[in-house]
Structures are given as C-alpha cells and as structure tokens.
Amino acid sequence: MSKGKVLVAGSNANRIEIRGGGTGPTGQYLNELVVPVMALVDAGYDIAFATPDGSKPHIDPASDKVVHFDDEKAYRRAREFYDTSPVLNKVSTLRALIDGGLDQYDGFFAPGGQAPVVDLMQDGDLGEILRFFHAHSRPTAFLCHGPIASMAALPRPKEFRAALIAGDTARAAELGKGWPYAGYRMTVYSRSEEKPIEEQILHGQLYFDMPSALTIAGAEVNTGPDFAPHVVEDREMITGQNPRSDHPLASALIAALDRRRVNTKASNVSSAEKVSP
Known part of the structure; x- marks a missing residue:
C-alpha cells in the first residue's frame, strides 16, 4: 500500500544564458533527479512527475557519469x-x-542541475504549487540549483529574474518582497562550486549566482565546504547544496514525509474520538 504521493517538478531547459551573450549547455543532473526519486519509491511513496511543458527533462551530459554515483552498478541502475x-x-x-x-x-521535490535557473524559477504554475505547499506546511525539498526554483513563489518572478540578469540589485530586492520563504535558512550550490562549470563547460559566467539571488529575496543562506554533502532543514523546507547531497536530502525528505504521515494519522484518530458518542 502506498504511503502517499510526492510531486516532483522537473525543468525543460537545455541551454542557459551566459554573460556577454549566447548560451551554454545545461539540463537536470542525473543523480540529483534519480537518486531521491528512487529512494522515495523504495520507501513506499508514489511519484507524480511534471515539467512546465509536459516533456521529459533533458539530462546534462556532465552529470551522466559514474563519478556522481557510488559505483558503476549504481550509475547503471x-x-x-x-x-x-x-x-x-x-x-x-x-x-x-x-x-x-x-x-x-504529501510532499514536493525539485532536483538541480542549472536548468531550474532558466525556467522553473520564473514559472507561474510552479509558484502556485509552492504557495500551496507552504500554506499547508508540507515537506518541500530542493537539491543543488533546485532551491532557486523557490523564486517562482514570488509575486512577480519573471521580473525578479530579469532584474538579476540586469545586475539591478535594488530592483531585485524590491521585487523580492512577498516571498513566502523570506527568513528561512537554506543552502544552495555555492559560487565557488559554480566556477569549474563556468570555466570548463559553459566557457562563460552566469549572470547571477544562486546564494546571492536567494539572499536578495530574504533567505538566510548557509553553504558548507565545496562538493561535500550538506543539507539544511527549516520548517517545511529541506535543501541540499550539491550533487553529493543527493542521498542525505532524500533521507531527510523521507523522514519528514514519514513524520507528517504519523502526525496526520494521530490527528485523524483524535478527531474521530472527539465526535464519537
């Protein structure tokens, strides 16, 4: 029997803007999507998978490698x-x-790779979904670049992103008002972790870095050592810093979902007892 259902939001982006014009290749990271989803399925949760346009996400070729997994067998699986x-x-x-x-x-998850920076962070439908999960305090998890997708819950996310690209920090700060997650502690892919990708894959610099964008909107961003597992939990939100945080984030999300399940059952029993003759 299913323990519940988790909404997983993917990105449709396969290119990302870089300074000076042009774009570089991007996508979802294979391990960041698959490892938590497999863990959720193994733990007894059903998955509803969706993207903005309903097509399957593109996997960033940089992530389609054994190095991001425990071993060859884990990668093949x-x-x-x-x-x-x-x-x-x-x-x-x-x-x-x-x-x-x-x-x-019962819960929500968005994986990383740089793709969410392109579409999810400014998607109005995702914003509606996130505001619902926030209002109902349901476990909401983001991994690596995934936390930037939480910007979709802003009143005007497209304009916020445009202000970041324009380098207009004051305008972005004004547009960042009304973000449901202001004051939350969270982590995200760090500026120093981004540099190797910019230099070796994009051959250019992104218009903004993830910690700064979240901070402008009011987050309390905490990043750990580069490429080491790091997960931060605050209220219903669970964030993981980088690809190496895939297993810890999955464990934290499953634990939060299990706690909610137990609490919901206890609440239902209590309500039933109150109405019993």
Whole structure:
C-alpha cells in the first residue's frame, strides 16, 4: 500500500544564458533527479512527475557519469531507471497537476542541475504549487540549483529574474518582497562550486549566482565546504547544496514525509474520538 504521493517538478531547459551573450549547455543532473526519486519509491511513496511543458527533462551530459554515483552498478541502475521506469516516463504538465488537485500530494521535490535557473524559477504554475505547499506546511525539498526554483513563489518572478540578469540589485530586492520563504535558512550550490562549470563547460559566467539571488529575496543562506554533502532543514523546507547531497536530502525528505504521515494519522484518530458518542 502506498504511503502517499510526492510531486516532483522537473525543468525543460537545455541551454542557459551566459554573460556577454549566447548560451551554454545545461539540463537536470542525473543523480540529483534519480537518486531521491528512487529512494522515495523504495520507501513506499508514489511519484507524480511534471515539467512546465509536459516533456521529459533533458539530462546534462556532465552529470551522466559514474563519478556522481557510488559505483558503476549504481550509475547503471540510475540510468536504466531514468530511461525505462514509468515513474519518470509518465510526465504531466505542472498545470495539469494543479487542475487535478494539489491536496492529494504529501510532499514536493525539485532536483538541480542549472536548468531550474532558466525556467522553473520564473514559472507561474510552479509558484502556485509552492504557495500551496507552504500554506499547508508540507515537506518541500530542493537539491543543488533546485532551491532557486523557490523564486517562482514570488509575486512577480519573471521580473525578479530579469532584474538579476540586469545586475539591478535594488530592483531585485524590491521585487523580492512577498516571498513566502523570506527568513528561512537554506543552502544552495555555492559560487565557488559554480566556477569549474563556468570555466570548463559553459566557457562563460552566469549572470547571477544562486546564494546571492536567494539572499536578495530574504533567505538566510548557509553553504558548507565545496562538493561535500550538506543539507539544511527549516520548517517545511529541506535543501541540499550539491550533487553529493543527493542521498542525505532524500533521507531527510523521507523522514519528514514519514513524520507528517504519523502526525496526520494521530490527528485523524483524535478527531474521530472527539465526535464519537
């Protein structure tokens, strides 16, 4: 029997803007998507997978390597899961899940790779989803660059992102008002971790870094040592810093979902006792 259902939001981006014009390759990181989803499935949770346009996310080639996994066997298992599992091959649009009713979902997860920086952070449907999960205090997890997707919950996320790209910090700070997660402690891919990707893969610099963007909107950002596992929990939000945080974040999310399940059952029993004759 299923323990509940988790909404997983993916990105459709495969290019990201770089300073001076042009774009570089991007996508979702294979381990950041698959490792937590596999852990959720193994723990007994169902998955509803969605992206803005309803197509399957592009995997960043830089992540499609054994180095991001425990060993060759783990990599092969993850790759096969991404390629063949119905869990990740039945993709809905975010809007379709909203229209189907968000109350059926017990938790939320968004993986990283730089792709969410392009589309998810300014997606209005994702903003609606996140505001629902925040209002109902349901476990909400983001990994690596994933926390930047929480910007979608801003009143005007597209304008906020445009201000960041323009380097207009004052304007971004003004547009950052009203963010539901202001004051939350969280982590995200650090500026120093970003540099090797910019130098070796993008061959250019991003218009803004993730910690600064979250800080401008009011987050209390805490980053640990580069490329070491680091997870931060504050209220319903769970954030992981980098690809190495995949397993710890999955464990933290499952624990939060299990706690909610126990608390919901206890609340239902208490309510039933109160109405019993």
